[in-house]
Amino acid sequence: MKNLLYIDGCVSRENSRTEKLAQACLRRILASDDCRMETVVLEDAGLTALDGAMLKKRERWIGMGDFSDDYFRFAKTFAAADVVVFAVPYWDLAFPALFKVYLEHLAILNLTFRYTEDGHPVGLTRVRKVLYVTTAGGFIGRANFGFEYVKGLMQNLFGIADVRFVGAEGLDICGHDPRGILEAAIRTLQTKTFERRPAEKETGGPGYSVQKILQKSPPELQKGPSCGILRLKTLLKSGPLFWRMMNHENFRNP
Ligand SMILES: Cc1cc2nc3c(=O)[nH]c(=O)nc-3n(C[C@H](O)[C@H](O)[C@H](O)COP(=O)(O)O)c2cc1C
Numbered sequence: 498m499k500n501l502l503y504i505d506g507c508v509s510r511e512n513s514r515t516e517k518l519a520q521a522c523l524r525r526i527l528a529s530d531d532c533r534m535e536t537v538v539l540e541d542a543g544l545t546a547l548d549g550a551m552l553k554k555r556e557r558w559i560g561m562g563d564f565s566d567d568y569f570r571f572a573k574t575f576a577a578a579d580v581v582v583f584a585v586p587y588w589d590l591a592f593p594a595l596f597k598v599y600l601e602h603l604a605i606l607n608l609t610f611r612y613t614e615d616g617h618p619v620g621l622t623r624v625r626k627v628l629y630v631t632t633a634g635g636f637i638g639r640a641n642f643g644f645e646y647v648k649g650l651m652q653n654l655f656g657i658a659d660v661r662f663v664g665a666e667g668l669d670i671c672g673h674d675p676r677g678i679l680e681a682a683i684r685t686l687q688t689k690t691f692e693r694r695p696a697e698k699e700t701g702g703p704g705y706s707v708q709k710i711l712q713k714s715p716p717e718l719q720k721g722p723s724c725g726i727l728r729l730k731t732l733l734k735s736g737p738l739f740w741r742m743m744n745h746e747n748f749r750n751p
Contacts, residue, residue, distance in 0.1 A: 501532040502578035519584030587633035591643035620656030634669030
């Protein structure tokens with residue numbers, strides 16, 4: 498049985514579109530894999546950003562290899578997961594600050610990653626796949642900074658090669674039907690988003706570096722995740738809406 502970790506970073510608790518899209522992704526995963534799911538709702542998790550005093554304590558614990566404090570619970574849960582789904586709305590070209598605070602809790606030396614003698618980070622988690630789910634009021638285009646940052650962190654620090662994007666865009670544009678866009682995004686969730694990639698079978702356990710994974714992966718994986726293709730398809734599908742949006746006065750350059 499796999500451990501599925503769902504990180505709910507949707508700040509609008511009641512009516513979050515991101516949450517709806519993420520739930521559809523979770524249903525797909527649970528339908529195809531035997532998983533035990535754990536949910537962390539970031540708003541209820543009591544997260545606080547590192548300050549000077551906490552940083553000192555944390556460094557002392559890490560130095561002693563003592564990860565027994567409750568502070569490390571987020572890193573431990575993350576390290577024990579096989580599949581992770583992050584759900585965060587597209588805010589200010591990225592994601593809410595609370596999610597950054599959560600990510601700060603994950604990067605723990607000798608718990609979720611370590612350094613080789615020549616200074617390269619190597620992941621120490623079980624995680625083999627990460628899905629990043631978001632919804633945006635406008636169009637993300639090339640400004641997918643939240644996803645790109647998370648992908649960089651997952652790949653470079655934790656050695657998780659398989660990091661994929663799922664999004665629905667243009668939800669807050671005048672004249673758009675947000676419910677319809679969301680339903681279409683859910684209906685057209687790409688089967689390949691949930692497929693296993695060869696790298697999953699080829700890679701060994703924890704400690705496998707991303708460089709090795711990429712060297713062993715097929716060329717299409719080396720080029721990065723399929724977010725570009727997904728976005729292109731979304732754009733093509735919503736072509737008329739896209740052009741209307743580009744001509745809308747709110748989106749014209751002053
Ligand atoms: C604080 C804040 C910042 C936002 N920043 C952006 C942005 O930079 N670009 C954009 O297209 N939409 C932006 N939006 C709109 C959200 O991306 C959009 O409404 C999204 O669907 C919200 O997800 P939710 O329904 O899960 O809360 C922002 C919304 C809020 C509340």
